[in-house]
Amino acid sequence: MTPLVPLVVLVPLVGAALALVFPGQRRVQQTITVTALTVVVALGGVLMWAVDAGGTLVMEVGGWAAPFGIALVVDRLSALMLTVSAVVLLGVFLFSLGQGLADGDDETPVSIYYPTYLVLGAGVCNAFIAGDLFNLYVGFEILLVASYVLITLGGTVQRIRAGVTYVVVSLVSSVLFLAAIGLIYGATGTVNMAQLTLRIAELPSEIQLLLNLALLIAFGIKAAVFPLAFWLPDSYPTAPAPVTAVFAGLLTKVGVYAIIRSQTLLFPDSSVDDLLLVVAGLTLVVGILGAVSQLDIKRLLSFTLISHIGYMIFGIGMANSAGFAATIYYIAHHIIVQTTLFLAVGLIERHGGTTSLAGLGGMLRSAPVIAVLFFVPMLNLGGIPPFSGFIGKLGLFTAAAELATPGAYWLMGVGALVSLLTLYALARAWTLAFWRPRVTADGKAPKPTSTEALLLRKREAQMLEALHDAPDAQPLQEQKETPRLMIGATAGMVAVSIALTVFAGPLYAYSTRAGETVAEPGQLVERVLGEHRGELGGGSGDTRLERDHHGHPLDTGEEDGE
Known part of the structure; x- marks a missing residue:
């Protein structure tokens, strides 16, 4: 199965090259793109089965053994992320096909959209299989370069302005990441993550803390954690609906994935776990407070995206296998559900002519299918039983209860409150968009026919006045027919x-095994470095740490080399 590992990157890259060979031939490019993404989905599923049955797969590029060569590594976490990401890429692309067929690709120019989309997928997959920090950096840069193009498609003033903000923030993050790589290489002489597991442990604690914080800041910007998430609400909502959906679903999760790797492989005994719990709580609270004050549905979802990153950082900060397992399951859940909600909002915008709740209404009667397609993932993201959102949060709260620290208990309460506020914000948006009477183009609504209706209308007006619309809010646009392919892709x-709910048992069991693997870096180190791990690390080279029932390392009193 090892030869399959690089194919998850090579297939979309070759597909992008082939798409460029046929400029202007839309059907050919569509076929190439769909075929490439379908192959990646299949490869992800096969790799999930292979690593679950036989352990971590390591591909030594060019036959050069690690750490001297480039190692591509797939474990249970990588395989799950590859599969979920490929499913999202394929689903969103089918949605964009429907939009392009209906609108003549006005917002997604064929000559650049298809190959750029495949390059984005290649960058995401490369980040997930990177076995060294520099290859991880290359994966980030590939997906970011593609995202710069996708976020400005159409060339409107709003998109260019948002694109400039996104590019500047991304470049700052990349420079910080590259600087951190330079510091780590200067301190250890390697960038191979398996070898770094051994060598960073030999550094003074002050140096370890400095390197840890440098990586966390770089990855925190990419993951959009507080206070580094200021750029996201103004960047994502301005892009075309398919681009917004895939960005919201995937890009921040690549940052979260990088944080998991750095905290478990490079700094398994990190002293910043308590700081991560504080950051998780602030991200949860600040994000949801932004969401409940929004009038535009896209911005509302962008703030909920920030907020729910806090749940993932919560699991990472607990630093035990149960916390990692819950985080891994929650990442898979959130990628799917957040993407689905943005696709549903794309349908709302098309049918209603706007994403501002002030201009929507009456869609339950005129578009009942869209109402259902938004309602189901809304309940899921809000954590209503028995959906996967509830299962993921329950896993996090269970792990926190087992940890039994004041910080964990505090975050349990914050997490439960944020879940309720998420449901409130989304339910309010659904009610205003689908249940209330449609607002006409001149801003008027049907006159109330009773005292109760009049009172309800006044309260509704007061609530809308208290909400904040998007900075570049557009007037009502022309309502467009919704193609079946767009509805089918969203469905x-x-x-x-x-x-994710129906098969929650097997998937959570898989996530549990993935969490156990992540919590014990020695297994991956042994796969990558093999019999040379002692020679390459210094000391005994043994990374199989004894841990207590909370997952924290125990002091055995033994010195390295004994």
Whole structure:
């Protein structure tokens, strides 16, 4: 199965090259893109089965053994992220096909959209299989370069302005990441993550803390954690609906994935775990407070995206296998559900002519299918039983209860409150968009026919006045016919989100095994470095740390080399 590992990157890259060979031939490019993404989905599923049955796969590029060569590594976490990401990429692309067929690709120029989309997928996959920090950096840069193009498609003033902000922030993050790589290489003489597990442990604690914080800041910007998430609400909502959906689903999760790797492989005994719990709580609270004050649905979802990153940082900060398992399951859940919600909002915008709640209404009667397609993932993201959102949060709260620290208990309460506020914000948006009477183009609504209706209308007006619209809010646009392919793609993603609940038992069991693997870096180190791990690390080279029932390392009283 090892030869399959690089194919998850090579297939979309070759597909992008082939798409460029046929400029202007839309059907050919569509076929190439769909085929490439379908192959990546299949490869992800095969790799999930292979690593679960036989352990971590390591591909030594060019036959050069690690740490001297480039190692591509796939374990249970990598395989799951590859599969979920490929499913999202395929689902969103089918949605964009429907939009392009209906609108003539006005917002997604064929000559650049298809190959750029495949390059984005290649960058995401490369980041997930990177076995060294520099290859991880290359994966980030590939997906970021593609995202710069996608976020400015159409060339409107709003998109260019948002694109400039996104590019500047991304470049700052990349420079910080590259600087951190330089510091780590200067301190250890390597960038191979398996070898770094051994060598960073030999550094003074002050140097370890400095390197840890340098990586966390770089990855924190990419993951959009507080206070480094200021750029996201103004960047994502301005892009075309398919681009917004795939960005919201995937890009921040690549940052979270990088944080998991750095905290478990490079700094398994990190002293910043308590800081991560504080950051998680602030991200949860600040994000959801931004969401409940929004009038535009896209911005509302962008703030909930920030907020729910806090749940993932919560699990990482607990630094035990149960916390990692819950985080891994929650990442898979959130990628699917957040993407689905943005696709549903794309349908709302198309049918209603706007994403501002002030201009929507009456869609339950005029678009009942869209109402259902938004309602189901809304309940899921809000954590209503028995959906996967509830299962993921329950896993996090269970791990926190087992940890039994004041910080963990505090975050349990914050997490439960944020879940309720998420449901409140989304339910309010659904009610205003689908249940209340439609607002006409001149801003008027049907006159109330009773005292109760009049009172309800006044309260509604007061609530709308208290909410904040998008800075570049557009007037009502022309309502467009919604193609069946767009609805079908969204319905397919809703079905995948339901499958996360139906098959929650096997998937959570897989996530538990993945969490155990992540919590014990020695297994991956042994796979990558093999019999040379003692020679390459210094000391005994043994990374199989004894841990207590909370997952924290125990002081055995033994010195290295004994």
